[in-house]
Amino acid sequence: MNTIVEKAPSRRAFLTSGLTVAGVAVASTAFAKPALAAVPAQARAPLTSPRMVRPALFREAMASLQSHSSRIVNRDRMAIADFAASSGVPRFHLVDLISGKTTTLLVAHGSGSDPAHTGYLQRFSNQNGSNASSSGAYLTSNYYVGKHGRSQRLIGLDPTNNNALARAIVIHGAWYSNASMLSKHGKLGRSQGCFAVGESELAQVFGHLGNDRLLYAAKV
Template sequence: MQDKREPVQTRRALLKTGGFLMGALVVPEMVSAKVKRIVQQPSPMATPEAPRPVRPGVAARPITSPRVVRPDLMRCAMAALDRHSGRGLMRDRMAIVDFNAASGEPRMHLVNLGDGRSKSFLVAHGKGSDPAHTGWLQRFSNINGSEASCEGAFLTSDYYVGKHGRSQRLIGLDPTNNNALDRAIVVHGAWYANPQMARSRGMLGRSQGCFAVGERELADLFDRMGPGRMIYAAKV
């Protein structure tokens, strides 16, 4: 005898199977829709990164000593060095005398042209350049017997021992100082150019037109300067 419950069970099984299949189809669709909504949602706006400061371009450092030598004077000195390049001047260092400054200030600047470093020295000017002894250079002269300082480019020459001890001869390279050798305009040491004089009187004594520096500083200057280099003196 055939069991009448079999069709019922079969139909139930089919319905259960169909429901499972429908669920399997619906669930991925729901998950896909959910993922789609998440993807389509706008992401929160990120905080913009602060702009980095623009670093200015670093230009090649000019050959100068800006802490001690005024730019106008430095340009004049470099132009003189170029102008007299045919005289065999060495270009590693030179001395620049700023006669625009008072004698009580270190105004002879020995500049290393390779890295711009410098050392400054006190230096006196001539009596004829400051007749009233004010401590300030008033005028230049290239005339014999004027006892005045002269301006322009000088070539440092040989050392000798004279009445001021060890000294260095100078050759004037410009029309404003071409009598320097005849006038015996040299670099030498002097008691009136020592730092103590500047501290006690506020100025140095005066030379006869020579570049007189302190007695204790002379050896250091000569060691750094040497022959074959330029001294440029001016009031710019």
């Protein structure tokens, strides 16, 4: 399994002084809806470990969480897809804003975003039939069982992904997103624009996100 876990130094330190993930401070007062603090003028040096979310991407995700606060009910956890990275490396960050723990998994991008199958996302699209990934903020919605088995619907909150529901852009498990693909091909297969994760890791993703949380996707 290709999973990376990064843990904040201590829960007590987080609860008393706030959490800094990728250089952005997040104050916490409650488990269900942590308050969001502005980035201080002189923030501490950002964490640069490859196991953490890149600072610029994390700042975008936090800004999106704040701007869509009226729609995103649960703000304690979120997921961030770093589509600047290759599909051959873990790039789907499951971030817990309460504990400071980040777990990073593999995730596929759409075939329309990478027509030559280079392993790198080349472009985004919000168009029907594009088979491409879309950037922006998604609201996690209900679960259902479809052609890919158990899946979770996503609602696009931005102009760049507001066709997600109509396009059936969802989270699901797929054989082509299993870690075994890397030893054979050095990259994952491609979806039709969905966030396809390894079959054995789907339950972990569902357990982390649940309903009414943010999934943010970007190439920064």
